Amino acid sequence: MHYYIISGELSGDLYGSKLMCSLKKKDINARFTCWGGEYMKAAGGNMVRNLDDLSFIGFLEVLKNGCSILKNYLFAKKNIKNERPDAVILIDYPGFNLQIAKYAKKINIPVFWFIAPQVWAWKKNRIKKMQKYIDKLFVALPFELEYFSKHNIETYYFGHPLLDVKLHCNEPIEMLGKPIISLMPGSRKQEVKRILPVMLQVVKHFLAYRFVVICANSINRSFYEDIANGFNVELKFDKHILSLSEAVLVASGTATLELTILNLPQVVCYKLHPVSYLLARFFANIKYISLVNILANKMVVSELIQNNFNAKNLIKELNLILSRKRKNEISSEYDTIVKQLGEPGCFDKISKEIYLGLI
DSSP states (O other): OEEEEEEOSHHHHHHHHHHHHHHHHHOTTOEEEEEEOHHHHHTTOEEEEEGGGTOOOSHHHHHHTHHHHHHHHHHHHHHHHHHOOSEEEEESOHHHHHHHHHHHHHTTOOEEEESOOOTTTSOTTHHHHHHHHOSEEEESSHHHHHHHHHTTOOEEEOOOGGGGOOOOOOSOGGGOOSOEEEEEOOSSHHHHHHHHHHHHTTGGGOTTSEEEEEOOTTSOHHHHHHHHTTSOEEEESSSGGGGGEEEEEEESSHHHHHHHHTTOOEEEEEOOOHHHHHHHHHHOOOSOSSHHHHHHTSOSSEEEEGGGOSHHHHHHHHHHHTSHHHHHHHHHHHHHHHHHTOOSOHHHHHHHHHHHHHO
């Protein structure tokens, strides 16, 4: 069968590649047309759009790139019509993918959605579109199963996908020298531009540590080099070194839950354009921005947002999480959160549900 997969973010690209590998086990004739990055390309996808052309965050940023988004949408419609896939698989990226779901249903192509739009946090009006255009929804957070099922959407929860993504460091510990602090400034250029320069300001205050910037594969090394010029940091384009980190400064997103699974103390950071931030505050219906705190329903890890995201606060919070007492407190809370997430194996279960839905 022919599967058409659209993801607009790095995490979705990774999840898409894992799903492709699982689908190949069920369907020996599986072929894939993909919007994504290096992960789905390596898994054998025919790439028609790259992540560089897709990742926009914030109200103003979306408006500024309206023409590009419209071109992508028109291309997607034409490409799906010409390809006539057996199924469309949409991974997160809700603003764009909901329009694609609508079109796919219009021409009678089944729609499977992986990683639900966070309508429980904001934009609840998207629920009606989801009811109309999604055949099966596969959620990544345990409480979402009940939430979406109550809205008459066929919903499945098979555990969080990060439970299937294992990180191990192949670098010998004796060669590492100083203990490591990792910086994870996000996977989009807009995020990195706003967040990494502030993170870098802490480096000179922690000379006993080795600082590593975890870079997104979808962004050129030169982009990071320009921002990090003059700072004593290393750039790494894989996450394996995370497992040896003492602490992490991280942009809010999927990575916060990844660090929870790895049992790494973290400070969650975020900054938007001022206008985008005001609009987000007006529309949002949540107390916390990090998945860690949302799942715990309390402040387990510190969140430094907008004006509170500055060097002074970062230094203070980083010192706190480097202390043994605070590390133990965070680790205990992490254990409770991880237990909520279920068991590994979600990709095989999702692919089975998709394949059975088509034959």
